[in-house]
Amino acid sequence: xxSPRSRLQWMLPVVLLIxxxxxxxxxxxxxxxxxxxxxxxxxxxxxxxxxxxLDLLYTGDVIGFIEPCG
Amino acid sequence: MLLDxxxxxxxxxxxxxxxxxxxxxxxxxxxxxxxxxGERDLMLGYDDFVKRTAGLGMxxxxxxxxxxxxxxxxxxxxxxxxxxxxxxxPVRVGVLGxxxxxxxxxKAGPAGTNLGMASPADMIATYLPELRAKSDVVVLxxxxxxxxxxxxxxxxxxxxxxxxxxxxxxxxxxxxxGRVGIYFTGNQGxxxxxxxxxxxxxxxxxxxxxxxxxxxxxYPEDKAMQxxxxxxxxxxxxxxxxxxxxxxxxxxxxxAAPAAADGH
Numbered sequence: 001x002x003s004p005r006s007r008l009q010w011m012l013p014v015v016l017l018i019x020x021x022x023x024x025x026x027x028x029x030x031x032x033x034x035x036x037x038x039x040x041x042x043x044x045x046x047x048x049x050x051x052x053x054l055d056l057l058y059t060g061d062v063i064g065f066i067e068p069c070g
Numbered sequence: 071m072l073l074d075x076x077x078x079x080x081x082x083x084x085x086x087x088x089x090x091x092x093x094x095x096x097x098x099x100x101x102x103x104x105x106x107x108g109e110r111d112l113m114l115g116y117d118d119f120v121k122r123t124a125g126l127g128m129x130x131x132x133x134x135x136x137x138x139x140x141x142x143x144x145x146x147x148x149x150x151x152x153x154x155x156x157x158x159x160p161v162r163v164g165v166l167g168x169x170x171x172x173x174x175x176x177k178a179g180p181a182g183t184n185l186g187m188a189s190p191a192d193m194i195a196t197y198l199p200e201l202r203a204k205s206d207v208v209v210l211x212x213x214x215x216x217x218x219x220x221x222x223x224x225x226x227x228x229x230x231x232x233x234x235x236x237x238x239x240x241x242x243x244x245x246x247x248g249r250v251g252i253y254f255t256g257n258q259g260x261x262x263x264x265x266x267x268x269x270x271x272x273x274x275x276x277x278x279x280x281x282x283x284x285x286x287x288x289y290p291e292d293k294a295m296q297x298x299x300x301x302x303x304x305x306x307x308x309x310x311x312x313x314x315x316x317x318x319x320x321x322x323x324x325x326a327a328p329a330a331a332d333g334h
Binding site: 035036037038039040045047051052053054055056057058059060061062063064065066067 | 096
């Protein structure tokens with residue numbers, strides 16, 4: 001006959017072992033991805049690098065602005 | 071290749087019409103290819119729009135402006151441009167254009183009809199499959215909120231890029247929904263978006279790198295364009311012209327200052 005105290009002494013390490021294994025299997029949290037800024041690097045007017053196959057330039061909501069608007 | 075998401079029109083006043091006409095002529099001179107028709111551009115209805123844009127040689131399209139009560143587009147619902155890529159190979163660029171959905175929007179259409187605004191999603195669903203089959207890259211010009219742009223990008227994964235404008239909203243960092251890039255450029259022509267696209271051996275989009283250029287005085291002026299604008303501003307009513315001419319002069323001085331300091 002195993003006393004409650006002896007049972008606890010036997011079970012505690014087993015529970016801790018299982019908990020440790022479960023924790024070890026959890027994949028590490030992925031590092032948060034920082035989105036790339038849209039600023040042209042180094043304050044240049046045009047980004048350096050190899051010319052792309054296609055360069056798209058786009059605007060919108062210009063609402064008649066043809067002069068400096070501040 | 072230059073594209074515009076629409077709402078290029080100023081208010082329909084004497085000065086506003088002059089500005090809009092000048093802007094359109096400038097866009098033509100710069101080589102804009104396709105322009106989405108925005109709600110503002112139809113402020114005075116279809117006939118006025120056709121009169122203002124006649125002979126410009128740019129494609130004005132709309133996927134979701136329709137004959138009211140139908141799903142019949144009034145303008146070309148999409149367009150495909152074949153341009154020569156840097157390598158010399160042809161690249162087919164498919165362009166759709168949508169405005170925000172409004173069930174109550176209504177303007178005078180051609181021949182006594184009315185224009186209405188259909189749901190962007192419904193209309194994209196209709197035309198995207200055939201456009202995708204004809205294009206190497208598909209771009210959606212979007213005059214709607216960023217939230218709506220995300221919803222469309224999430225649903226239509228065959229799009230490559232959603233290029234938007236909606237008031238002063240603009241991106242500072244890359245944004246996307248899955249593989250679909252979403253870029254907003256703000257308003258008033260202060261910023262211009264740039265997306266550099268490369269393709270794989272099967273002419274599928276391999277990579278897109280985007281930038282947003284804030285057009286400060288550090289970007290050099292085009293002398294011919296500046297002279298042409300100055301001539302238009304001189305024609306404006308006296309209450310407007312001095313103020314604008316003064317702004318142009320200040321901008322020219324500010325642009326010249328760093329160059330002078332550099333000894334150029």
